[in-house]
Structure formats: C-alpha cells, structure tokens
Amino acid sequence: MATTDMDLLRFATAGSVDDGKSTLIGRLLLDSKAIFEDQLEAVEATSVSKGYDYTDLALLTDGLRSEREQGITIDVAYRYFATPSRKFIIADTPGHVQYTRNMVTGASTADLGLVLVDARQGLTEQSRRHAVILSLLRVPHLVLAVNKMDLVDFDQEVFDKIHREFTQFATKLNVPDLEVIPISALQGDNVVNRSEHMPWYSGPTLMHHLEHVHVASDRDLIDARFPVQFVVRPKSDEFHDYRGYAGQVAGGILKPGDEIVVLPSGMTSKISKIDLFDKEITEAFPPMSVTVHLEDDVDVSRGDMIARVNNAPTPSQDIDAMVCWMTNTPLQPRQKLAIKHTTRTGRALVKDIAYRLDVNTLHRDQETKELGVNEIGRVTLRTTVPLLVDPYSKNRTTGSFILIDEATGVTVGAGMING
Amino acid sequence: MQGAAWHDARVTQTQSDYRLSQLDQLEAESIHIFREVAAEFEKPVLMFSGGKDSIVMLRLAEKAFYPAKIPFSILQVDTGLDFPEVMETRDRWVARLGVNLVVASIDDAIKNGIIPDAAKISRNRLQIPTLLNAIEENGFTAAFGGGRRDEEKARAKERVYSHRDEFGQWDPKNQRPELWSLYNGRLHEGEHMRIFPISNWTELDVWDYIGREGIEIPDIYFSHQRRVFERDGMLMSETPLNPLRDGEVVSERTVRFRTCGDITLTGCVESTASTIDEIIDEVAVARKTERGATRGDDRFSEAAMEDRKKEGYF
C-alpha cells in the first residue's frame, strides 16, 4: 500500500462556533480507522475526567491547552488520513469570529470547503461569512453539512429549509460545485457510514463524496507562469558554467525550446533545459519545483517571472483586489504596508477602499472608508515595484498577495486580485 | 539506484495526464519552502537530529539547490545520549554533501556555564537552552526542523514558518496568518523563525520517500537483536548511560526503533521488519503513534509537547 501514486485532496472545515467541525473531523478519522489507540485512549480519559457523558471527539483535533480548557478551536489543526486511492490533508479551522484569520489560513490552500451548520440554528452570520470567504478564495468545491440532525429528530423539513436557504445565498456567490448532506457528527450518521435514521436522503455520505470529488481539472495548464525563487550558481569546478533558475511552476506547461519572456524586464529567450534534481525533464507543470535554464545570458533574478512571449501577465503598479483584513487596527486609505506577491516583495500604498462587503446581505457598502478586523472589501493599491499579476480567478498563485505590517512584521491582509 | 529508475518512470508517466502523485506534491512543496528560506533569510541553519525526518530534510535540501551545495550549515544538539549508529550516519551524510556541521553540546554548555548543571533537569529539557544559545551565538535567523503535523497534537497546530520571539518562545495562541504558499519571514532583532518544510508529511510518506530515494538511514530503524529491558511499558536499550532500576531485567529481543531520540528516553518496538517495504507494511497497520509508542519525553503530561515547544524546543 504505497502512497507514492495516490492523489491528494486538501479540505478545510468552516462554519460558526460549536457547529461541530472538530467533532466531525474526529468522527471522520475514527470511522475510517485513522485514529491510533493511544490517541483515542487519551481523548477518552480526558472526556471521563471532565465528566462528559460521551467521548468528545473534538479533543482529537483541539490540541492546544487553551482549546481544551475553553472547548473551542482557536487555531487550525492539520490532520491526515488516506484511503486506498486518496490522501487527505484536513484543515480543521475555528468558527469563532475572533479567529477568522486562522480560518482564512486553513482555507487558502483548500480544494474543498466543508461548511457546517447546526440544524437547530440554520444559517448564521458566521456561516455566511465563511461561505463568502471560501468563494472569494475560489475554493472550487463546497459541501454544506447540516449537522446535529439527531437533535431535530432527523427531520427532513429542517434539512430542506436550510438546503433551500443556502442554495439561494450561494447563487450570489461563486460556487461552482455544491453538495448538501444531512449528518450527525456525534453519532456518525452519513459521515462514513450511511444513516439509518434518514431514509429520505439518497445522496452520498460525506466520505464517499470526499473520495470521489473530481479535483484534477482545477489547475491551469494553459498559461505558463514561473516565478523565479532562487538562482542556482554552484561555485564548483565541475559545474562552473551552471546557471539555473529555481522555482515552482505556477501555471501552464514549460518545455525546452519554448520562447519565453522574462518579466518585468521584457527580455526574451528560449528554455534550453529543465532540471529536476540531477535529471533533465521534458516538461514541467504545476506544482513541480524545478530549475529552468535559458539559452541566452539574460539578467534574471529572484522576483522575476518567466512566461510565454504571447501569453504573459502585465506588469502593474496599480492593483485592484478583494482584501480580507486580519488585524485590530483598521485598514484605511493612505496606509503604507509591505506586500508579497509570488516571490516579489515591495511596498504598497492604500489608494482607496471602494466598498466593504456585508457578508450577510452581500451589500456593497461604499460609505465606510475603512476595513475593520475580519472584514472584506474592495481595495486599490499603488505599489513601489511592478507586480506580475493575473486575476485570482485565473490563477490562485499569481493572483494572490499578502499585506504585512511594516512595524510589527505580522501578516495583516490577504488579497485576491480582480479582473 | 532506486531513485534514478524512478525519475525515468515519472517523465514518461506524467506526459499523459499532467498529474503529480501526492508524494511528488509534498516534495515540490518542501523544496519550495527550502528555496524561499534560502532566498529570504540572512543565516538559516538546518537542525539535524540524525533521525529519519531530518535525513529526509537533508535529501530535500540537497535536491532544492543541486548541483550547488546546500547553502547553509547543519546544527546538531549533542546530548551525549545519542545512539552511536545515528552519529555514524550523520557523519556520512555530512561528508557526502560537503556541508558545514555545527555541534552544540550540552556538556560544553554546562562546562562554560551557559546552562546550569542540574542533575534534576533531564537532558531532554537541557536541549532547549543549549539549542537557543547556539542559535543566538551563531546569529541564525531561521532554523529548519523536521517536525511533522501528524506526529503530535501541538505540532498539528504549528505554521510552516513558526515565529520565535527574542526568548526563543512560541506563542501558539497568537500565530501569524499563513496564506497560500506566501510565507512571511519578517523578523525583529533577536527573533528567529522555525521552519518546518515537511509539516504535511506523514510517517508513511517519510518511509515511502526513503524507499523511493534509496537513501541511507541509521541501522537502528531496521530489525536487529538488542539487549533491552522494560520501563513504563516501553522497551529500552541496555546502556551504561541508563542504569537499571530495581526489578528491571535485561533480555535479548528482535527490535527496531520508530524514532531516534535520547537513548535513555526512546523505546523500541519488537519487529522483524528488516527492509523499507516491511517497515511500510508495519507502519500502515500500526495501532499506536510513533511518539506515543516509543517516546518517554512526550508522556509526562497531556501538553508535554506544547509546553516544551513554547519554551523553544524543536
């Protein structure tokens, strides 16, 4: 049972506090036999000593002392498990609004977002906020899990109502693929095993869906993008003239012989060869980390981007993006920040905040000229260096950036470029 | 030459569907991290324990910069309680890659008065001030560690770039957001970053990779005869460094190690697995985590790892 030829699905949980995200992950791991004896024993012992009536499966992921004390998730926990065909990387994120930045952290790399809703409560502001964030992040697959069905007598009407309400909300969002599943994370209904309590539901179990959701088509194999990370220049006699540009392919397929342009300089050349460690390869595609060689001795350094002559991003110092703001001091016009986009860093000046998005109604509030913590809005920036950008909708790597507070060094904003 | 054969296979295979297996995706992600750090930090260092995870890190670093040498040093905290087989493997790797090795020894740190000579404090805990002192003294700004998120519940919470304040401490309740693969390496004077390039690898991935790459790891990971005794439900090596307590009896058993740590705290498991494939089969059906099964240092309390990490542990 080698893992060498499995594929990979990264998914993140989302939803309000106490909707059962961590419990669900615990249940998923337990019922797919991915929990080790010593882990389960530890969690059972803690549950007993805290006087709980049942084993609290959330303790399997809530690993920090404060999380266990408060019974909530504070930061993302990453968990791993595999079935014969697929490896899963799970990011179990916090529901509490105060820790939205950690939810964004977990969701930014996800292929699938798993939004939980408490069947008794229906959609809350926080479930909507998380759905909006997942759609802005362009997480290509969404699952709405209506949880705690055991507490509403497994009633189909309750499920249908939430299903309708969410589908209606989702039409306003960018949700290419949605599956809605009634579950009980605590009791295991429709998680790995089909529920006996909901004969009216004929769709897949959560596990079945996770194993079969089609993720291959989510990559861009057309537009070649290669941000240069590092110039490899061995100072050795054997490799005296070696000069390679190391990086991770962000889009498209690169081949020896391709006519390329180096940005922002605009110099052109041809790819002479591509190295993967000590082997030459004939093609490189996302997300391979390779070393590219050019025929001509053009000036290339970290922060530059290699693209095809007839298909290259436009260098730009004026950036229009949706920004998710993640710190207590609000984002305001005229503010200066550091910006990191692919392997390029510079400074950015906030020119304007066009609007703030109301996550409940999706109304665009143009009056408030600032973004508070956990708020999302459309922002224009002027940068000190040209960035080599694509719309985020085309490429999640070349379309994203982070904003850094220059005084504290902390990451304070996540940006997704419009266009 | 398992590694070379595999590369050939991949080039032809991927031409058809442009997909990378999950292990190749993990490798690509780790190499990306190594290159980011080498490009953005003034003085990185790779913390090397000699165990399988740090050997996988070395292999990834080798690949990230090839044919140039790894552009940073390797740091080892010498507890004086390391397995001799591990030290021999370390020396062969260092010689083959031609990297600079910095050894921070607990004994020297005690001798030089950098850390207190307290018999009551375990060597495991003394690693922390020794490590932090070595980082400070050498001016290292980033230290790669082989921690994996699947190992332990506190590690499962840690970022790839994990910020340490000027006391070397981790603040788990206040970690920086980490989005996409855009890592933020900003530091203030005296702070450093711990970097975990194999965060997303599982124990099984590590074994698959070692097998696929055909790289050397210490012999103690493979089944062998060893004189052992039972302590706290674990099988410990007989060694003068770890005197027997009342009632403990030594016997010879067929064992192997799942992790390599301090010889006085790291237990082994009974096993006949003598090849990588046999180890992979064993790991795939194991019912206990590697640390829970064989690491005395993690057993002290429920939050033992979190507490040590807060202080600056690996």
Ligand SMILES: Nc1nc2c(ncn2[C@@H]2O[C@H](COP(=O)(O)OP(=O)(O)OP(=O)(O)O)[C@@H](O)[C@H]2O)c(=O)[nH]1
């Ligand atoms: N009856 C019932 N209780 C559930 C179910 N799922 C979760 N719970 C309970 O709901 C409470 C909250 O569960 P958690 O899993 O910690 O919720 P969470 O969504 O991870 O919360 P945060 O991470 O803090 O946002 C716990 O007491 C669970 O036992 C369910 O399906 N049925």
Ligand SMILES: [Mg+2]
């Ligand atoms: Mg939780």
